[in-house]
Amino acid sequence: MKLVRLLAITMILLNRKRIGAQELADRFEVSLRTIYRDMEAINAAGIPIVSYAGVDGGYEVMEQFRLDRQYLSPEEIQSILVALKGIHQSWEDESITSILDKVGALLTNSEQNSPHSFTQHVLIDHQAWSNRAEIKERLSDLRRAIQDSFLVTFSYTNTTGQEHTRTCEPMQLILKEQIWYMYGYCHLRENLRLFRLSRIRDLRVEQKTFARRPFTLEKLDFSIFPTENEQFFSLELRFHPQVKVRVMDQYQEEHIEIQPDGYLHVRVNHPNEPSLYHHLLSFGTNVTVLAPREVALQLRSTAQEIVHHYDHKLK
Template structure:
């Protein structure tokens, strides 16, 4: 326990300019006398700690000292810190904070200032605009379930609006597009399934431990398309130029060409489901479905039903 505390004190001092004795005592839940002895022990180990008195007093490691790093460059550390801060924005665990502290300890004081400036130029946000706290709670519980191989009971709503109970064996979590997804083995379907986090109404982690399965998270990531090719359709869409930005964001510029009259033509392959219909309808009169006819009929039929609601 003492060794862990000494390492913790060293890491904290390496990542901070100056830390007071009382703050150290409070953080590690020991007395001031114990902190004084710990500082002496760290000094004796060859890490030079200077002591300053007064209102701004405290302990700090001398500027010329730093832990030597041989594997990663400053740019490597900048990328790692940026990614970790993105994880910290949505995952509720102390491990990310501890890792950031350790990485800061690998940098000299002047590099810590530089990495803060670099962090102001790039932000990775993995939290949605809303539902932040609710999703964080779910993520924390599901991460723990995947780590410990605990069975989870879900109340889940599908895209059709139906709600049911599922018992799943979590494999992992993935951030895709703009949402979190749970990859898990579903005992009801007797197969691996993907569950959108925002559709999980309730969840309960059971203490039952399931055996490790052969499926890996990276193997499941691209699994849906080749397992269910019949759900995908190839479509040709014509958009008004004024929605160019939205079209590029949704389909990507590589799938888009420009007609002679300025209209935007998109050829894409997506699953034919309610999500697709709703997305296409959101373009209103700025979209015309050219192919296939079945999709054009579906969109026109839904648009007609919306129109009839207001008659």
């Protein structure tokens, strides 16, 4: 245990400008006296530790000292740090914190904090603007279930609003477009399915194990991913120039064709689910569905239902 703590403290010191003895004692749940002895041991091992007194005091490694980088250049190490920090934003895990400390230790403080450093130029944050605590709880439970091959049971609401109890063999956690999914074998559907974590309720990790099915994450093709509703529409949409910025934000450039009159034509595939009509209605009269006809008719019907709803309410 002492050796592990000494290594961890060394990585922290190599990765940070300065850290106080009390912060280290709190982090490793030991006494200040133990931290003082650890510092003496690290210094005796050949890593030059400098101590500073006062309010802003603490310990730090001599500026020019660094570990052997072996085959990685400073730029490559900085790229690794940026990627790891992006993962750490949405995946709170002590192992990632430890990796960040170790990788950061391969750079000097001046290399990390230089205005020319890649770590100062790029920030990757996969979190949505609304940080939902229940998603993190589900992530933690599902990760444990995946690691130990435990079945999970939960209530799931599909795209049509139907709610069913599912028993699933969890296989992977997937973060795509700021949305977390769990990929696994659903006993109800008897097939592999993708479950959106925000639609999961009453998640339970069972104490019953399962035999993991053959599976490789790299083989996943999200364009044909099995979902609860597999029908897709080939949409042709015409947007008013007033919503150009929003269209550019929400659709890929290859799907957008800007017309001479400033209108935007969009051709895209979209699953046949209620969210499609909610999305189109949010553009109001700034969008026209050119094809398919059934989507245009359904959109008109939904709009008429809204008008009828408020005609009734406002009488």
